[in-house]
Amino acid sequence: MFSSVLVVNRGEIAVRVIQACKELGVKAVSIYSDTDESAKHVRLADEAYHVGPSSAAKSYLDQDAIFEVANEAGVDAIHPGYGFFAENAAFARRVQDEGFTWVGPRPESMEQLGEKTKARTVMQEAGVPIVPGTTDPVTSADEIKAFAAEYEYPIAIKADGGGGGHGLVIVESEDEVEDALVNAQREGEAYFDNSTVYVEKYLESPRHIEVQIIADTHGNVRHLGERDCSVQRRQQKLIEETPSPVLTEAVREELCESARRGMKEAGYENAGTVEFLYEDGEFYFLEVNTRVQVEHPVTESVTGIDIVQWQLRIAAGEELDFPQDAVEPRGAAMEFRLNAEDPTQEFRPHPGKLTRYAPPRGMGVRVDDGIDQDDSVSPFYDSMFAKIIVTGQTREELIRRARRALNEARIEGIPTTIPFHLAVLEDDTFLDSEHTTKYVDEDFTGVE
Template sequence: MFEKILIANRGEIACRVIKTARRMGIRTVAVYSSADATALHVQMADEAVFLGDAPPRDSYLAVDKVVAACVRTGAQAVHPGYGFLSENAAFAEALAAAGVVFIGPPVAAIEAMGSKAESKRLMAQAGVPLVPGYHGHDQSDERLTAEAEAIGYPLLVKASAGGGGKGMRVVSALAELPAALAGARREALAAFGDDSLLLEKYLDHPRHVEMQVFGDQHGNYVHLFERDCSLQRRHQKVIEEAPAPDLPPAIRQALGEAAVAAARAVGYVGAGTVEFLYQDEAFYFIEMNTRLQVEHPVTEMISGQDLVEWQLRVAAGQPLPCRQDQLQPRGHAFEARLYAEDPHKDFLPATGTLRRLRPPVETATVRVDSGVVEGDTVSVHYDPMLAKLIVWGEDRATALRSLRRALAEYQIVGVASNLAFLQAVAAHPAFAVSAVSTKFLDQNRAALVPPAPPVPAELLVCAILEVFYRHRQAVAGQAAASADPWSPWASGDGWRMNDDNHFDLTLLDGDQRQTLVLHFRAADQYQVDVAGQTWPVVVRQAGQGEVVAEINGLRHHLSVIFEGAELVLVAQGLHHRIVVDIPGDHDGDDSAATGLVVAPMPGKVTQVMVQAGQQVDKGQPLVILEAMKMEHTLLAPFKGMVTEVFYTASEQVTEGAQLLIVELLE
């Protein structure tokens, strides 16, 4: 077994590998970029090596720097995690040349199965059913257009070397194809260094079912059952589960046999995932990921096996820990991916500081894999995943209840997240009965991302309590340091000459202004006027970010987090954002009215599609911004004339940067 390994990755997967290696008595080396100098995986590892600047090509994708780190530290093997160099054959070859073990499959298998096009050709030869499509070497627009016409629309344009929805476009008609090809190539080149594409017929209601496979250096192969990954947004998985619900036994067995046959055909070694689309009791091979998958924890939960430990043992030359007949699935597991992104802004990745990050308590049935902690900054440079929440239950219904409860216990403040979106998905009646496909999230988007509801009056009452108790503490401190600490004006109890003691606060809930009046009745007892009602209140706790209060006889408990003039109220799993109204301090954002197009997040301008003096229609693409490995197209807010363009392609911009101005045409 290895004495020391290097983890050529970051985030939660690096932390996950470090935990398993530590349990096995193996020392670990972390690598990091300038953006990750204080990251959790760097703190957890026994040693750490600085690679370079934040952009991945200068750090995590720099093969020579990672190999040099191995030589410098004496690491005997490299665990690549997923993403970055995990499926890079040149990286595996460079490690071999340096005498370092690559904890993954042989180079030949990476090359054969890492390419979607090549893997489909191999599977066709092996008789595995494929989705109709084109996987050829001719990548000219003319050939791709001809093949698209032959396949028929709608179809899928996919990066041959990619995954995670990057370099992927759905095309509904010929007119959309040129832009889709160009965009997919740019995104694929940026994410994978390879802009080759393939085309596939777009199935209208498939499920995404994949098989976890393992092979060793002694010719042994097993599968560790299937996962259902149908809940996807932009072809990126959101919630996964294992085993896949409602699969006919014959299909389940056939999928396992096909996956093992695929691994055996290329002499596979280590962990791999064979992915299929399943529709109308038929399945089609789509790709094989020659690495550990993000969703591997659900397989671990139902199999009772540590797949990272399996990887390390197999890479060290040991046989597989189990035979197929020794593996039996038990119970049901879900994994929900928490991302820094804003569902109300078309899921744009978000950046910022995690002012509060409180996951649920981990137990034997609740697990949290994360690479960030409270106080960390989410940057523009890497994938915006914050954590993976994994739960297990004796059956699917039990596991789903556990998922809902654990999501309700999560607190994420400081960065926009998809937490409420995940809660809505987990609560959806169709999801409860497994009536889903890869189209589910798109088809139910309105229900899953509704407008923010008004903040309940009881929570507004709790908000004024927290604000007042903090105000009273501040006043007491100022009074103690003043020349007249006994002045009634410094009592902090709302004392007023010739008037009832009260404390007033105006809060903005979206566009609604709510004025609250807190009346003093006795020690920690009040009446609060809000929304035309008077609420009797007894305070049990307030002033330190947690409020416990009995309001009209019912006890409430919520957290209050201050972000400048904004308050985030966290109660019963829901996050509500309100603003303390400061007169003259909220003029609103009129950029849409003036036609000012701004960057919604930091990134790089990859294409400016208009020029000054050009007339545009509402919704016409203006600028393409690349951020967090994805492209985001900014559209004209109305029909108008472009009067000024401030940036050109390849320029970096900050969030809120003014990109161009469109003048309204009447």
């Protein structure tokens, strides 16, 4: 195992990695910007180094500053968390070239699976169902119109390096094609430095279901079950749960095994997530996230497997010590993301100081956060400051416990998304598991 690890992130994921390091007896080194000088991840780290001003581009994304810290601190490995450099293959390769261990998949895998057309090809060759679409980039409106003539509108034009809803343009008719192509290419270039796009059939009311994968460097690949992430606002997840309440056991087994098979075929290593769309009893590959996910605690809560510790152990060369049939999820779990946003005002961000912060506790409640009372949610970074993860023996028990926990939370100084979560937990569409990825944007009545 490593003697020390540099965590090149901030907030709750940096705290999560630092905690995993300490449990493994590994020295945790963190970085911070001007705004984060006294942040929780700085307070918990064994060592912390300043890397720049509050702007992420000039601090957490300053590669030269990060490698200066890595050399000064004498660390063995670098963990990216999620966001920032987590899916940046060029950065991962530089980590290795500079003589450090990258805690994540091989840069080659990140490149192969990070580009959607390449990932679709890999999964198709492994026998994983994909949404009808192109596995090669499209460059002209005529190609798109020809595709639509076969599969009918609506269709989706997607940036090859896309994610989080960026670089995705829905096309309802032929006269929208040319403008949609230009817009998708422009967003791809702006967000991912890649203007390449592809086209696929647009599923109008799917569920979003993903499978957690963990794979070592000895050829062992395990799936840890699925998560249902259908409660989204503009492609941004808000609530995640496991197991998915809409899958039969037969479909669940087929979906999870497809994900495991596809990642094994790709030669994947470390933690990753295979995302699917599910509609009318059929599932289709969507994309691979080559990192740990925000919602990983949902899976940890029902399997008892520490995904972040295994990221470190795998990067250190350890072999997975459990077979696939030993993964036996028990009960149900949900994660509720707490953002400094006002759900009564179209989720308008409201950064500021937490004058009171008393998260819920008790049976079946876990809180992952990057703040304490009197800390501030910065306007310079993402508005999520904590996650409440609730477990129960059944979905019904879980929902009752989640209502209790969310009502018990006492957070003052900023608005949060708790009222939204409580409203969802009283909504019949959600309770009856009839929601899709369009639920929040089109069907949910909102928060009063």
